[in-house]
Amino acid sequence: MSCVQTIMDYGLRAIGIGERLLPRSDFTLCQQFTLIGSGMIWNIYFGIFALLFGFxxxxxxxxxKGSRHVWLRKPSEWFIFIFRGSPLFIQFFFAYFLFLSLKSVNPMFDAFTSAWLGALIVLFLNTAAYTGEIFYGALRSIPKGDVEAADAYGLSGWARFRRVIWPTMLRLAWPAYTNEAIFLFHATTLVYFTGFPAWQQRGDALYYANYFADKTFNPFVPYPILAGYFILLSLAIIGCFGLVNRYLNRHLPSDRRAKLKIRPQIIR
Structure with a gap:
């Protein structure tokens, strides 16, 4: 089988398009690159939508959390504490069995036991907690002069938040938020190693890398391929977030614009 034919057969297998059966023997580099790349579709799906809703x-x-009202502040503080204080793997585990219990009560929760929805909800809540803490720190760091200037121009309430506070918060938080986005995409590899099943072997990139490592007894081929895909994905994230960072700082002189300093988190 040629590499072109392999790509046609397995390029979209992770989403159910193409050959149904996985290769069983005589594994080629093309098969490994193609199937692991196919699984990246799920990692990108989880990362993009979790970031979008979590933002x-x-x-x-x-x-x-920054509110003076205790009935707003305490729920926010506990939400951040719970999702930042517990391992993401455990959150996946408990969420799956919670959804499974709800499914036994009402069949409408059936979709929540699938990775495409259930795991996405966990990732969305987890990144919202981490990002919420980042944004809260940025809110506390907004110069008082900016707020006083907004008051002097007669801005208050929603207008002040939309035109002064929110843009300044994003500008201050964006470098740290970029690191959170990179880590979130890396964290998507945990999805199919928790309770959420890979239906008809339609897993993510790590799922297929683990499949080839088990079949060939050689992890030194599929895992470096997986790492290469995630390095390319991280570079794409850095590029996209860098453009947004440049836009947020467009009003500043070039020597005062904040530069993105990527510090990947090894352990969350």
Whole structure:
């Protein structure tokens, strides 16, 4: 089988398009690159949607934690504490069995036991907690002069938040948020090693890398391939977030613009 044919057969297998059966013997580099790359579709799916939904929830949580009202502040503080204080792997584990219990009560929860929804919810809540703490720190770091200037221009309430506080918060938090985004995409590899099943062997990149490592008894080929894909993905994230960072700092002189300093978290 040629490499082109392999790509046509397995390039979209992770989402159910193409050959149903996985190769059983005579594994080639092309098969490993193709199937692991196919699994990256799920990692990108989990990362993008968790970031998208988590960004807005994190803003709400950060504002809640900074609120003077205890009924807003305490729930935000406990939300951040629980999801930052417990391992992500354990969160996946308990969430799956919670959804499984709800499914036994009401069949409408059936979709929540699938990785595409259940695992996404866990990732969304987890990154919202971490990002919420980042945004809260940025809120506390907003110069008082910016707020006083907004008051002097007659801005208050929503107008002041939208035009002064929120943009400044994002500008201050963006470098740290970029690191959180990179770690979130790396954390998506935990999904299929928890309770969430890979239906019809449609797993993510690590799922297929582990499959080849088990079949060939040689982890030194599939895992470096997996690492290479994630390095490329991290570079793409850095590039995209760098463009946003440049936009957020466009009003500053070039020598005062914050530079992205990527410090990947090894242990969360």
């Amino acid at each position: 807005f929830l994190a803003t709400v949580v950060a504002l809640g």
